[in-house]
Every structure is written in C-alpha cells, then in structure tokens.
Amino acid sequence: MFKKAAEEFQAELIRNPNNVEVHYELGKALLQQADFAGAVSNLEIAVKLEPENALLHYELGRAYTAAGRSEDAKRENETFNRLKKQTTSGQTPQ
Secondary structure (H helix, E strand, C coil): CHHHHHHHHHHHHHHCCCCHHHHHHHHHHHHHCCCHHHHHHHHHHHHHHCCCCHHHHHHHHHHHHHCCCHHHHHHHHHHHHHHHHHHHCCCCCC
C-alpha cells in the first residue's frame, strides 16, 4: 500500500517538484516503508518550502528520530512546539 502511494507521489513530483503536500505525503509513506533517508529528504524539502508549517516540523522530527538523528529530531520538535504555541495563542508564526 505505502509502496504504491510512494510511487504515485514520486510521479507527481516529476510534474510539480515544489508541491509541499506531495513531499509531505511521500515523506510519510517512505517513513512507513523504513526508508528513513528518503523520508528525511522529502520532509526537509517540504519544510524549506513551507517553514512556518508546524505539522511539517513534527513529521520531520519523527523521521529524524527513526533515522537515529536525535539532535536534529530535538530541534524539529522544539520548532514544532514553538509554532504550535504561536498558532494556538493567535499569534502569527515568525
């Protein structure tokens, strides 16, 4: 299931390489397949395209954790918490 989804997302990225949602979904699918490098790569691109999106930082933190990159995971989780707090308090993320 995740393999087929990953293939479809990769095909979509050929047509639209800056699609944040596709990088996000592909990253999640690759994470489910234990392709940690691929998941990290796609989620890093998504974060670069949309750096104020808390959910992207959360998923990238998960991918870093799975890849054994604990310091990177900690940084992403801190960013996620900061953005989430700003969003829930009515502030615009900085």
